Amino acid sequence: MIDRREFGRLLGGAALTAAGASWIGAPALAKGAARIVIVGGGAGGGTVARILKTEAPNLHVTIVEKRDIYTSCFNSNHFFGGFRTFASLQHSYDGLRKLGIEVLNETATDVDPAKKTVKLSAGERLPYDQLVLSPGIDFNYGAIEGYSATAAEIMPHAWKAGPQTLLLMKQLESMDDGGVVIMTVPDNPYRCPPGPYERACMIAHYLKTHKPKSKLVIFDAKRMFSKQAAFEEAFDKYYSGIIDLNLTNEIDDFRVVRVDPKALEVETASGTKLKGAVVNVIPPQTAGDIAIAAGCAGANGWCPIKPANFASALVDGIHVIGDAAIANDMPKSAYSANSQGRVVAADILAALAGAEPVAARYRNTCWSLLAADDSIKIGADYTPGEKDGKPLLVPHGPFVSQAHETAAMRRKNYEEGLAWYHAIIADAFNDNTALMHKG
Ligand SMILES: Cc1cc2nc3c(=O)[nH]c(=O)nc-3n(C[C@H](O)[C@H](O)[C@H](O)COP(=O)(O)OP(=O)(O)OC[C@H]3O[C@@H](n4cnc5c(N)ncnc54)[C@H](O)[C@@H]3O)c2cc1C
Known part of the structure; x- marks a missing residue:
């Protein structure tokens, strides 16, 4: 098992530990009236929910998620090679529910940003003070x-x-x-x-x-x-x-x-x-349908965001994270979604506490398995910036695996990737039992 230090290193983006203490007990949070609704209980949405509820137990945090079991795409390729079982990719919402997060296994069908409500498949309208959309992708079948x-x-x-x-x-x-x-x-x-x-x-x-x-x-x-x-x-x-x-x-x-x-x-x-x-x-893909229905997507089907906090560039009161967001130069990955989720949680907590927004720093790493014990990786840190007047996430310290690396380095990458899987499942699902190995 990895220790806490390794866990933090693999996920990066430790903004919360730096600023969290000042939020706890802040007056706005103590009232605890704010309702945060998160559509999509995956890599991004689960992370936001877990951090909000852990840092501010009084908040009313609801996840709207259409499936009762999450099957991770990340590491799902390992299943085809026989390096993971299918069962080891599946995660329940029990850990998040144990924290007091409300998880509604329903489909969100529409958003009314003016009235601040999310419509559910059963017809109910869920009110929110702040909405986070992390619905992942849908397919552009017409292409x-x-x-x-x-x-x-x-x-x-x-x-x-x-x-x-x-x-x-x-x-x-x-x-x-x-x-x-x-x-x-x-x-x-x-x-x-x-x-x-x-x-x-x-x-x-x-x-x-x-x-x-x-x-x-x-x-x-x-x-x-x-x-x-x-x-x-x-x-x-x-x-x-x-x-x-x-x-x-x-x-x-x-x-x-x-x-x-x-x-x-x-x-x-x-x-x-x-x-x-x-x-x-x-x-070819687009942002998840609900992000398009909410008016957060541009003509290309993806959602532009403000790099400082992943607030929608098009609709007030909504953050869009994960694959649905177009966040150049950050790639669409679970690591990115988790890192963005951490910043969004910090941003919401700071706003509720009337504190200064946190200076965002994001991170991504993607490991890919080539064969037994042979993994490669790519990654970078990112900070908000702009180029030619367009908002941008500026990469820092990019790294990428090269051909002809040693077997020891590749094996280390493999172990790191497995440890990261364990870490992100704990971070997004409050579940420390995800298997690091084949299972
Ligand atoms: C084969 C493959 C391998 C991958 N490998 C890696 C990897 O090694 N490392 C890595 O970092 N990333 C990897 N990824 C990418 C990673 O899976 C995604 O980037 C990540 O899951 C994005 O997180 P998200 O929160 O945006 O979306 P998701 O994790 O997909 O979560 C979205 C959730 O929203 C729910 N949802 C959608 N719409 C609604 C609605 N209207 N109402 C209710 N619920 C809704 C969905 O059911 C889903 O559970 C891989 C992807 C694939 C396909």
């Missing part, structure tokens, strides 16, 4: 002809973890040795920039160890991608002859524009057609 929620039952995306993750694994297990797996990757921005390439390694690891005559063909809308040198080295070192990576180039546009679920066929923008035995379509 790929033939793809839809129904088609995803045949060609799974597995980009929201849960039944889709199990479906993709089941299809891989049912496939004959010698079959072709196709993965389609969208253009930026999307949830977890290195995620498709980690998934490629994990699927290829499964094929290598169970169905060695099979292939994984990747059609990618991009020309380059996160941690590319280290990933490409791993594709050669571990999965040569299995992974066939097709990045878009001057001649070929490998963006997938059409799929035929019945024929299990995909077609790229430059006309390449291929049939697979298993087709994993990762479609």
Whole structure:
């Protein structure tokens, strides 16, 4: 188990410990009347709720979350490679409820920012003083002809973890040795920039160890991608002859524009057609529907925010964090969502206490598993700033794994990534029991 110091180091953003003491017992908080509603009990929303209720037990904190069990996307790729069980990705809301947080397992269908209410699927309107939206992503199905929620039952995306993750694994297990797996990757921005390439390694690891005559063909809308040198080295070192990576180039546009679920066929923008035995379509994405319904999203489907505190740039009284926010240059990751959640909790507490806002500092690190004991990472710290008059999160001290690193370094990355998983589940779900290893 990691100790508290290691826990804090892996999550970063210790703004609360610096300023928290001045909020406790502050007059506005002592009254305890404020109602904070958080839509989305995931990496971002869970973090905000836990910190608010821990720091200010009098606050009325409600999470609206459509699922009663959270299945983490982060580390879900490990499941395909056999490095994690599905059960070890699942987390309940018991820990948050134990703190006194109200968790409503309902879908938020609308927000009225003028009346400060959130409408629930059952019709009830929930009043709030401050609203935090952390609904993650939804899919832009219209971007790929033939793809839809129904088609995803045949060609799974597995980009929201849960039944889709199990479906993709089941299809891989049912496939004959010698079959072709196709993965389609969208253009930026999307949830977890290195995620498709980690998934490629994990699927290829499964094929290598169970169905060695099979292939994984990747059609990618991009020309380059996160941690590319280290990933490409791993594709050669571990999965040569299995992974066939097709990045878009001057001649070929490998963006997938059409799929035929019945024929299990995909077609790229430059006309390449291929049939697979298993087709994993990762479609283009937008902010979660509720953030769009609340008026927080711009024309591109993502929510602009103020870098100082992730307050919506479009609607007063609402913070938007996690994947739904467009937070250049911070990537869409659970680590980012957790770090943003910490700052938002601090911002809300400071405002309620009539204290100065906290100087925000955010952090991200993303680990990707390539093969047993071999992980790479990328990350940076971020502070609010601007470029050419546009608000921006300015990266500091960026780092990224390179090709040709030592096995010891890669093993250390792997252990760090597992410890981080344990730490973020404790931070977002008040649950210290998340397994660090396979489970
Ligand atoms: C395959 C894969 C691998 C990944 N690996 C990593 C990794 O290694 N490291 C990393 O940092 N990140 C990783 N990520 C990214 C990470 O999962 C997301 O960035 C993170 O979960 C975002 O947090 P969030 O709070 O914005 O959204 P989520 O964690 O998705 O939480 C959103 C919650 O909101 C709920 N919700 C949505 N709309 C409503 C509504 N209207 N009403 C009620 N509830 C609603 C959803 O049910 C969900 O529980 C990975 C993603 C994928 C797909």
